[in-house]
Amino acid sequence: MRSADYVIKRLAFALFTIFMAITINFFLFRVIPGSAVTDLARVPNATPQLRHALTVEFGLNDSKLHQYFTYLWQLVHGNMGISYVNQQPVFPQLLNDLKNTIPMVTIGTVAAIIIGVFFGIVSAWRRDSAVDHVSTSLAIAFYSFPPQFLGLVLLILFAGTLPSSGMEYALAGVFGSVGFWSRLQDIGIHMVLPATTLCLTLYGEFTLIMRSSMLETLGEDYVLTARAKGLRNGKIVVRHALRNALLPIVTLVAMSLGWIMGGAIIIEFIFTWPGIGWAMWEAVSQRDYPMLQGGFLILAIAVVGCNFIADLAYFKLDPRVSE
Amino acid sequence: MSMLLQEAAVGPLPEVSRRPLRTVLRHHKSGLIGLGIILFFIVIALAAPVLMPYSPTVQSCAVFAPPSAKHWFGCDDGGIDLLSEIMLGGRISLLIGFAATLVSMVIGGGVGILSGYFGRWVDIVLMRITDYLLVIPPLAFALVVADVWGPSVVHVIIVIGILQWAPTARIIRAQVMTVKERVYVKRVRAMGASDTRIIARHVLPQVAPLLVANTVLTVAVAIYLETTLAFLGLEDPSSVTWGTILQHAFDRAAVSAGAWWTIVPDGIAISLLIMGCFLLGRAIEDALNPRLRVGHLSTRRWKLRPLVGLGPDAI
Amino acid sequence: MSLLEVRDLHVWFELPNGTELHAVQGVSFDLDHGERLGLVGESGCGKTTTILALMGLFPPSVSVAGEVIVNGENILGKGESLIRDYRWKELAMVFQGAMNALNPLMTVGRQIVEPMELHGIASGAAARKRAGELLEMVGIAASGADRYPHEFSGGMRQRASIAMGLACQPKILLADEPTTALDVMVQAQILELLVGLSNELGLALILVTHDLPVVAQVCERAAVMYAGKIIENGTTEDLYHRPRHPYTRLLFATTPDLYDDDDVISIPGVPPRLDRQIVGCPFQPRCDSAFERCSSEQPALKSLDVGHSAACHLNDVPVSVTAKPESSPRNGQALDAVDGSDDGS
Ligand SMILES: Nc1ncnc2c1ncn2[C@@H]1O[C@H](COP(=O)(O)OP(=O)(O)O)[C@@H](O)[C@H]1O
Ligand SMILES: [Mg+2]
Numbered sequence: 015m016r017s018a019d020y021v022i023k024r025l026a027f028a029l030f031t032i033f034m035a036i037t038i039n040f041f042l043f044r045v046i047p048g049s050a051v052t053d054l055a056r057v058p059n060a061t062p063q064l065r066h067a068l069t070v071e072f073g074l075n076d077s078k079l080h081q082y083f084t085y086l087w088q089l090v091h092g093n094m095g096i097s098y099v100n101q102q103p104v105f106p107q108l109l110n111d112l113k114n115t116i117p118m119v120t121i122g123t124v125a126a127i128i129i130g131v132f133f134g135i136v137s138a139w140r141r142d143s144a145v146d147h148v149s150t151s152l153a154i155a156f157y158s159f160p161p162q163f164l165g166l167v168l169l170i171l172f173a174g175t176l177p178s179s180g181m182e183y184a185l186a187g188v189f190g191s192v193g194f195w196s197r198l199q200d201i202g203i204h205m206v207l208p209a210t211t212l213c214l215t216l217y218g219e220f221t222l223i224m225r226s227s228m229l230e231t232l233g234e235d236y237v238l239t240a241r242a243k244g245l246r247n248g249k250i251v252v253r254h255a256l257r258n259a260l261l262p263i264v265t266l267v268a269m270s271l272g273w274i275m276g277g278a279i280i281i282e283f284i285f286t287w288p289g290i291g292w293a294m295w296e297a298v299s300q301r302d303y304p305m306l307q308g309g310f311l312i313l314a315i316a317v318v319g320c321n322f323i324a325d326l327a328y329f330k331l332d333p334r335v336s337e
Numbered sequence: 338m339s340m341l342l343q344e345a346a347v348g349p350l351p352e353v354s355r356r357p358l359r360t361v362l363r364h365h366k367s368g369l370i371g372l373g374i375i376l377f378f379i380v381i382a383l384a385a386p387v388l389m390p391y392s393p394t395v396q397s398c399a400v401f402a403p404p405s406a407k408h409w410f411g412c413d414d415g416g417i418d419l420l421s422e423i424m425l426g427g428r429i430s431l432l433i434g435f436a437a438t439l440v441s442m443v444i445g446g447g448v449g450i451l452s453g454y455f456g457r458w459v460d461i462v463l464m465r466i467t468d469y470l471l472v473i474p475p476l477a478f479a480l481v482v483a484d485v486w487g488p489s490v491v492h493v494i495i496v497i498g499i500l501q502w503a504p505t506a507r508i509i510r511a512q513v514m515t516v517k518e519r520v521y522v523k524r525v526r527a528m529g530a531s532d533t534r535i536i537a538r539h540v541l542p543q544v545a546p547l548l549v550a551n552t553v554l555t556v557a558v559a560i561y562l563e564t565t566l567a568f569l570g571l572e573d574p575s576s577v578t579w580g581t582i583l584q585h586a587f588d589r590a591a592v593s594a595g596a597w598w599t600i601v602p603d604g605i606a607i608s609l610l611i612m613g614c615f616l617l618g619r620a621i622e623d624a625l626n627p628r629l630r631v632g633h634l635s636t637r638r639w640k641l642r643p644l645v646g647l648g649p650d651a652i
Numbered sequence: 653m654s655l656l657e658v659r660d661l662h663v664w665f666e667l668p669n670g671t672e673l674h675a676v677q678g679v680s681f682d683l684d685h686g687e688r689l690g691l692v693g694e695s696g697c698g699k700t701t702t703i704l705a706l707m708g709l710f711p712p713s714v715s716v717a718g719e720v721i722v723n724g725e726n727i728l729g730k731g732e733s734l735i736r737d738y739r740w741k742e743l744a745m746v747f748q749g750a751m752n753a754l755n756p757l758m759t760v761g762r763q764i765v766e767p768m769e770l771h772g773i774a775s776g777a778a779a780r781k782r783a784g785e786l787l788e789m790v791g792i793a794a795s796g797a798d799r800y801p802h803e804f805s806g807g808m809r810q811r812a813s814i815a816m817g818l819a820c821q822p823k824i825l826l827a828d829e830p831t832t833a834l835d836v837m838v839q840a841q842i843l844e845l846l847v848g849l850s851n852e853l854g855l856a857l858i859l860v861t862h863d864l865p866v867v868a869q870v871c872e873r874a875a876v877m878y879a880g881k882i883i884e885n886g887t888t889e890d891l892y893h894r895p896r897h898p899y900t901r902l903l904f905a906t907t908p909d910l911y912d913d914d915d916v917i918s919i920p921g922v923p924p925r926l927d928r929q930i931v932g933c934p935f936q937p938r939c940d941s942a943f944e945r946c947s948s949e950q951p952a953l954k955s956l957d958v959g960h961s962a963a964c965h966l967n968d969v970p971v972s973v974t975a976k977p978e979s980s981p982r983n984g985q986a987l988d989a990v991d992g993s994d995d996g997s
Binding site: 034159269301 | 465468469471472473474475476477478480481482484485557561564565568569570571583586587592593595597600601603604605607608609611612615616632633634
Binding site: 234235238241243244245246253254258331332333334 | 736738740745747754767800802816
């Protein structure tokens with residue numbers, strides 16, 4: 015029962031947050047004076063037909079409240095509007111972009127977590143040793159590098175060795191004559207730089223957090239108990255300290271997802287990775303508001319969803335959680 | 338780059354010592370380094386007009402001229418001296434960083450204090466808004482707002498300020514709730530002091546050092562967001578900031594020209610400033626919330642001393 | 653041969669500022685099979701450090717001297733890796749404030765089974781069965797083994813810790829303030845449980861506390877610590893009725909307030925800092941019977957009667973002052989005269 019209660023509560027929170035995102039989205043794009051969607055004069059290459067279609071679809075001549083419900087109604091049906099640029103529905107395009115973003119972000123983030131957790135443990139275990147000092151200093155440095163800087167540096171360093179863009183063509187080859195494996199290899203090669211950049215910009219922070227969490231845990235009485243029982247350091251760390259130290263990491267990683275997505279936008283922009291970040295940047299430069307609005311909403315939903323998953327993971331890991 | 342490290346540090350605060358900053362700088366060398374870095378950049382930004390070796394708007398050397406004795410950091414695609422540009426760019430980046438932080442401190446500190454002090458529905462409403470801002474992807478949000486409003490320094494300040502107050506509010510709220518329960522605050526309230534007076538006289542001084550630590554860390558995040566928005570082209574294209582310098586380098590084929598000097602010094606300036614803020618902020622937090630705990634792992638054998646001269650009568 | 657002999661044990665902590673803190677300054681005592689010894693003293697006097705030393709549990713920045721002899725072998729000479737085999741098997745421990753002594757993410761049962769498997773006492777189903785029996789022995793249903801520590805009350809957690817301590821059938825159980833943070837009723841139950849187990853299993857017990865009356869209730873013998881030293885050692889009878897050190901007398905005199913866990917002992921003044929060299933008797937500044945000699949010369953622990961020793965200069969003078977607490981200040985003056993070192997009043 016405890017678990018049902020908990021899941022329902024977290025789910026309610028997630029849904030509420032998504033609802034907030036949707037509403038704020040509406041305000042940003044429709045209500046704030048001079049905002050985009052209402053001002054059809056700002057729509058690039060708008061034919062009278064398109065204007066008319068948009069006006070009807072979004073009920074732009076109705077009251078704001080009415081517009082809001084129209085907007086919600088359309089959203090529920092998966093309609094996020096039509097791209098101003100190619101005049102195709104936004105939602106399927108964004109879903110397609112998401113398929114490119116997810117593997118890159120997942121690989122980069124997971125790698126960063128593994129590296130960060132590893133160095134965090136080593137640092138805490140060998141506290142104040144040379145290894146700790148080097149690892150902590152590096153972590154602080156990488157924590158401070160903005161992704162655009164790191165990305166550009168990698169771009170220069172690996173110019174000619176690793177592809178920096180051109181992923182679109184790799185994906186375009188999907189239906190071509192190239193086999194599955196060579197396509198995978200192609201995608202993989204293109205993913206190296208963006209995923210590495212993301213990983214490097216994230217790992218420093220995870221290292222620092224893991225280190226302090228581990229240090230905190232190693233000072234707990236149950237660690238002393240474990241040592242008094244006669245356990246070796248390795249066993250103590252693995253069996254008693256690690257799980258306890260990882261608990262705050264789960265929450266913190268979930269909380270940083272919004273930032274990770276921000277990093278992903280820049281990285282996709284630098285490496286022309288055809289994901290959702292790239293789509294958003296293109297939307298910004300072409301004033302394609304429905305696309306931008308949709309992209310933001312999808313990112314927000316993705317982050318809230320991951321937070322929900324993290325909540326469930328925390329629940330699974332910590333028997334004390336009950337509310 | 339995020340505010341995680343701050344979130345991790347929330348815990349009950351001990352009573353604040355009288356001169357927190359001095360203790361910080363005396364006992365945490367990294368804090369001193371951080372402060373040094375920040376002051377260095379502030380001085381450069383203030384004195385930029387005097388220090389700049391060349392005009393940041395007029396061509397003074399060849400396009401993409403590499404670093405040389407005359408142009409330490411080389412030149413960009415317009416033949417403009419990069420050292421001068423970086424000095425000037427620091428002004429706006431720092432201005433935006435500090436101004437946005439001020440906005441977020443005022444909002445975050447205010448929300449945190451109100452929420453923690455009054456509790457009940459004030460707390461519930463404010464914390465739901467805070468929760469929302471904490472999960473929303475900040476850069477995506479900034480992208481949307483900056484785009485809808487149009488690029489300008491003031492807009493960027495407001496956007497960053499609005500995005501950054503949530504973590505501050507959370508941290509301050511937690512502290513206010515503990516301060517509120519302290520005996521002397523309860524006593525003062527029992528004596529009939531008004532809420533405003535209690536907040537101003539008793540709550541604020543207690544949370545102030547934490548607010549300072551938080552401010553310093555927020556400056557780092559604000560500068561990061563500023564350079565990122567500028568990099569994505571969401572800032573006034575005519576202004577020179579650390580973000581636009583990187584953007585120009587990227588836009589105008591500096592990478593394919595191999596002109597690393599258009600990227601590296603500028604990127605290092607951004608990173609150094611962020612690092613300085615991080616070091617100082619963390620040192621203040623450590624001083625406020627010292628973790629004296631010893632780890633219980635043994636890393637080596639203990640030292641066994643001979644008992645020579647230590648017999649019962651030796652001491 | 654005693655079960656445990658501690659000979660001239662010293663522990664120094666290296667402090668971050670480069671100085672040293674001499675936390676334990678030459679402690680010696682014996683413990684026999686089945687004996688219950690109390691270790692008493694104010695907070696910070698080195699009790700915890702002493703008993704952690706008995707298991708070789710030091711933080712990295714420590715140096716030690718002296719001997720801890722278990723079964724005729726000095727375990728301090730062995731280093732961390734060899735001493736591991738002794739831990740929990742010969743000596744087990746119940747920690748201060750059991751709130752955090754149990755890992756919150758592991759069931760109580762697994763934590764009891766863990767040392768059994770480590771030391772090859774039992775494993776698998778047999779170990780789990782034994783864990784259930786141990787829990788029943790301390791008054792918790794065997795099914796409690798499947799529960800997590802947070803599901804237990806403070807008293808139950810302490811009971812579970814005791815069960816965990818008994819897992820490998822140790823000969824000595826060290827209990828560091830096992831009843832702090834528990835309410836009075838539960839405190840009494842835990843102490844009763846410890847006495848019962850000690851009688852039943854022939855278990856030797858070292859009970860660390862800052863509460864002398866508790867020791868008087870549980871232990872046959874007690875050692876009183878002050879500023880890193882044992883300043884009086886004897887049967888609880890002797891300590892109560894015939895204290896030979898003013899500190900012991902004052903400890904008994906200031907009856908602790910049952911409802912206030914901290915600061916139960918309220919002898920005026922504070923103990924000296926241990927990171928500085930102490931000249932004279934460490935208790936001298938707070939002593940109501942101090943005289944000239946106390947501020948210059950440190951008293952050594954001297955045997956006075958059979959099984960009763962104390963470190964106080966008053967014991968060197970013919971009139972026993974400490975036995976008559978009411979009149980001590982006057983006696984102190986009298987002593988100055990006797991000592992012949994009157995500073996010319
Ligand atoms: N890890 C440590 N590092 C430095 N000093 C310590 C450490 N542990 C204990 N001390 C010091 O050693 C002294 C004795 O402490 P402790 O054995 O915990 O006393 P008790 O258990 O009697 O309260 C105290 O002055 C304490 O400050
Ligand atoms: Mg203690």
